Amino acid sequence: MITTRKTNKRQLILEEAAKLFKQKGFSGTSMRDLAGEVGIEAASMYNHIKSKDEILELICFRVSSTYISQLAEIEATAAPYVEKIKSLIRLHIRLMIEDGAAVSVGNHDWKYLREPALTEFKQARKQYEKGFAALIEQGIAAGEFQPVNVSVALFTILSAVRWVELWYRPGRELSAEELEDNIITMLLTGLEKK
Amino acid sequence: MITTRKTNKRQLILEEAAKLFKQKGFSGTSMRDLAGEVGIEAASMYNHIKSKDEILELICFRVSSTYISQLAEIEATAAPYVEKIKSLIRLHIRLMIEDGAAVSVGNHDWKYLREPALTEFKQARKQYEKGFAALIEQGIAAGEFQPVNVSVALFTILSAVRWVELWYRPGRELSAEELEDNIITMLLTGLEKK
């Protein structure tokens, strides 16, 4: 036990913060709310974190860097573009299920980031979207995908995967894997019977 | 000009409020912010509205009742289920483009509604989702749709249409109608080429 003491409490604060931010939004969550959830006084939290803004930054950038590094892994594999896109969809769903609160913060509360973090985060997101879009574009060029507008395809996929956060509860009708399969079917082959 | 005076300013407040709520969230928007946008002092707004909460309620319920009445219209038409779903997708996209700020509030800030408005709003939304889901279910039964999980299909469609709010700017690459066509293609026939 070398650094577990400080690190643990800090981690706990970040976890509870993500939950509260998801539930009540960044502005709607007070440091006293958060402290109550952590089990200490608001003032005591400043022994572990610099500011409320820092909490938001830590959550957002952990999420964005997770996405970016996972995208890089998928890009590096030698697989058909269909499979790469499927992997990305599965990644999004899995992260949403495993780390839903943080992902939700990265989806909604990032707008409360202060400069320069705000610009940095936007750039990271744009970088991710560019990489994702490139895979779609190449998949179209390779004849694996329909010649649909790339931005439309990209954002439809990214959004279609977000509702999991609002809807999915473990032990509900569908398992995580069934959920992934259903969403992938929906996005890749469409609703209509042909 | 009988009641235009009061109604106009009240309407202006609601419009500016929707814009600000979308931009900075309900909690992140102060009455002084809003007043500044309207061009009067915060105190003066209370000549037109009862409270900040009332503003939120008015915006949310105007949106929800719009969706519900439009759904009823579409349900009443005699058309294949494919066409009904297409109409609903077009409705969502069009409302998002024409009244994006309010729709955004109805999508995100409704959670700041106070009881009993909160419960009432949730019920209205659930009612809408039930009606939408029924159309998908009947479409599957009629053999028009793939036998996909209905909830997955419903929420994929509802979410896939939300990103328009974040992305679409009039006079961008795609016209509104092209946008609708592309999203419908994506959702009904899927990304994959077969």
Added chain:
DNA sequence: AATTATAGCAAACGAATGTTTGTTAGTTTG
């Protein structure tokens, strides 16, 4: 013309905000 209603303002209200300070135990390090 007299009266009433409307719509604005400045000032103030108590409550809540994020954060700082001073202090105090308990723990780790020299």
Added chain:
DNA sequence: CAAACTAACAAACATTCGTTTGCTATAATT
């Protein structure tokens, strides 16, 4: 054992919050 560090607290900070009050000028109604 002494010194330094950690992590907690209560109290207070200035600021901002939504809202109320008291008042004034203008507009509408009688």
